[in-house]
Amino acid sequence: MRDTLSACCLVPYINVSQPFVRAVFIVSVLIITTKRVITRVFILNFSTAGPNATALLACTLVTGITVPIVLRSYSTQREWVLIFLTAVGILISFSTMPIISLLGAAVAIISLTSLLIVETSMLDQHIGVATGLGVLTIIMTRAIAGAVSLYATTVGRVGIVGIVFLLIFVSLARGDEATDQFITTTTLPSFAPLAGVLLLCSAWLAAPVASAQWAGYPYFSAVVYSVGGLTTGIVIVAVQPLSLVQRTILADLSVITGIAGILTGGMFGAAGTVLAATSVPILASTGGRNQMEVWHVGIFTACVQGACLAMLFGFVFALNAAFAPGGMFLEGRAVSFMTGLTVLIALTAFAVSIRTPSNDSESSTTGYIQTRRSMLACLATGSISTIAAWRSAPQMEHTTETELRVATYNIRRYFDPTGAYNLESVANVLQAQRAGIIGLQETTGTRLTTGHTHGVRWLAARLGYHHAIAPSTSAEGYGVALLSTYPITHSQTISLPQTDGPPRDALHAVVDHPRGLLSIVVAHLDTAGQIRVRQTAKIQHFLDGTDPAVVLGDFNATPTEQPIRLMSQSFVDAWDRTGRQNGETFETPTPSRRIDYVFVRGLTVQNASTFGTTAESDHRGVRATLSRGPEGDSSSN
Structure with a gap:
């Protein structure tokens, strides 16, 4: 199938045997579609659907339950079905009808989750590097779009289509060896820590403007802080100066302290943004560790996703307590829910790190990523992000009208x-x-x-x-x-x-x-x-x-x-x-x-x-x- 599509699209066969590049784009699209589902859920909740229907629709974000089914008897043909469903789901997600848009984005999320698990199984803990670069790609695209949802403007929608096109292009350009390698795999990485990190990025960290407005400092500064933190985290994962458990403990402390700093605001906001962003690649890297049976991966991931969503939705409802069921009990508890979400992700990553055998806690050869290439990618995306954030700032001219x-x-x-x-x-x-x-x-x-x-x-x-x-x-x-x-x-x-x-x-x-x-x-x-x-x-x-x-x-x-x-x-x-x-x-x-x-x-x-x-x-x-x-x-x- 790949050969047929490559011939039709005139895509040259280039050596992209490693799943790293594709993982970057999968992470980017997964964050985009996750946020799309969340916004559509709340649009429906505050308009026509109501809380009961909203809770049911929110379950589409618990994609772990689909993993054992989708990855059973995996094949190249099934992989291309997932890529096809991703592209179709993205197109449907552009619909102006909230329920249709939500369902399209949900189809894309389900497909992308399984694709990302495939890439994670081959990248090992270097999935943290790919995750960091994926988040940087989102920050760059949002900066170009002007600090708004990518679905909100024509520029943003073109950006989404461009990322999906790159995902398809990379899939066409690489050989089938990586997929064949996965087909012979009998166990999968835990993935749950990565799923939690992606939800946190969708809910906050992949949009620096959220930290800027909450903590009270300029958007341009937030982009610089986020890029700096993500780059630091990528270097730590790529160079591996510490053991897996040590890195995870460092990241746990960073994300908890960082989110607390952002929520506190003021002078703590900037430092908090750097610390929280630094933790993203490190925590994500634990998702590539601790091999488990397929069913165990699906159940573990679904449980973590469900718990994280409960905290996230509690945070949103606490900020909108006047409209939420039981609002009087939620009022003033937004910070507690976001802190709970952060602690939950940190504990998940720590649990995986300590369960990983000590002789298997270092990098495998299958997922080696050259530090120099990772840094060049960080430099490119980070530079474009900061320049775009600067150029998208309002440019005013003084008027001399007297009326x-x-x-x-x-x-x-x-x-x-x-x-x-x-x-x-x-x-x-x-x-x-x-x-x-x-x-x-x-x-x-x-x-x-x-x-x-x-x-x-x-x-x-x-x-x-x-x-x-x-x-x-x-x-x-x-x-x-x-x-x-x-x-x-x-x-x-x-x-x-x-x-x-x-x-x-x-x-x-x-x-x-x-x-x-x-x-x-x-x-x-x-x-x-x-x-x-x-x-x-x-x-x-x-x-x-x-x-x-x-x-x-x-x-x-x-x-x-x-x-x-x-x-x-x-x-x-x-x-x-x-x-x-x-x-x-x-x-x-x-x-x-x-x-x-x-x-x-x-x-x-x-x-x-x-x-x-x-x-x-x-x-x-x-x-x-x-x-x-x-x-x-x-x-x-």
């Missing part, structure tokens, strides 16, 4: 009403508004549920804006953000009164407009109840004595409700000032309520309009053109 066009837009956490990513369509909508200042709601990104998508940063880079966000990723809530063509001289989070629901925070920023400093508040109030009145009062009190000022937000209240009547006592509703009717901004498929507002004080409202459709978000945006002059002072009354 001010502002807009507010709830972008529904980067997903349209069907569950597909809406970043590119939102960018097109915002670009058409030509607004100098844009307030965004529901911008909580860089979390696992969004595929670690830093959408605000991506939009700022794409459209040429400065940006500010609130609150930090470690906090619960929907998130708000500001895009500004004018320099942002100051920004801070305003903690609003809250109920048992998700916290509501507002963002205050000061922008340097050519006519002078201007205070902006971006807000997203509670969905109902008197709490909205208290939240409105907090915003008004914060802006007491500030003139001029603009408040942009989703107030979740119609013009006749008390929060808007209260706000109108000291601010002007831009839409109301124009005397226009309708202006509904919310509900799909046809908006029927006006709940999104531009409020101004000390500025003259020239015009106002709505924009966008329910194809991009469940809200329409509101845009207003303002000017500053003597008549503007009277507009606040």
